[in-house]
Amino acid sequence: MNKRTVAFGLASAIACIFNTVLAWAKDAYAPLNKFLASLMGHHWITHGVADCVVFFGLGLIFMNTSIAEKINPERMVSIVVWSVAVASVGLFAWFVFF
């Protein structure tokens, strides 16, 4: 697995978790929702842009550091799969129970 696949794989895992945590925070704390809306006109637009910044930003940072070389490729697959599963179920569960 090349460096780019690992670097952006790790970035995608972090971005997915970040996405869910930000969704929880927005829903639980209305002033944050308002603040995000004030930045780009709608909280959803700011949220999407923030996710992209985290994904592409961290991916580029990881590409230029040694962190990607330290992660076992098989483990990287598990990290991505589990982060997407936890982030997805976490979103649904939040809006069902809270």
Add this chain to the structure above:
Amino acid sequence: MNITSSDIILLAHASFGVLGSLAALWVFIEALNARPESAGRMRAAALVGAIAMGAAWILGGYWYVHFYPAEKAMILKGPWPFAHNIFMETKEHLFFITGLLSFYLVMAVRDKVYANAAARKMVLSVSMLIVLTGLAVEGAGAIIDHGVKVALLRGDGGVK
């Protein structure tokens, strides 16, 4: 016939979402039998998927910001408020995950998928996650649509 820009944008959003999910399924099938000669097809399918998901993101976002508030009000007054409170709230955030994975898949398929077992496993996993989250988002869209329908048929839905 009266087809509005709202109708066209909404249907185009859903169509691009389906196209993106099908492209991810195509990548998954190519990765199952990954060979050097299939690498080009896999990269093309991943690119088509990312472009389709990007289009679904922009169109869906435009519709959500400009047209959804009226439908949201109908849903919340109707008999299926959970169509917004659970399914739209989940869908509008889950879609970000599907979109990011689609962008990532374009990078992952540039690896030597036919020669590297871990890279192949990554492409198989990510493409299947796109299909699954894509289907969940499409299903949520159908429930939201039905939430509007039952509001109009059974609730006051603003039509009394």
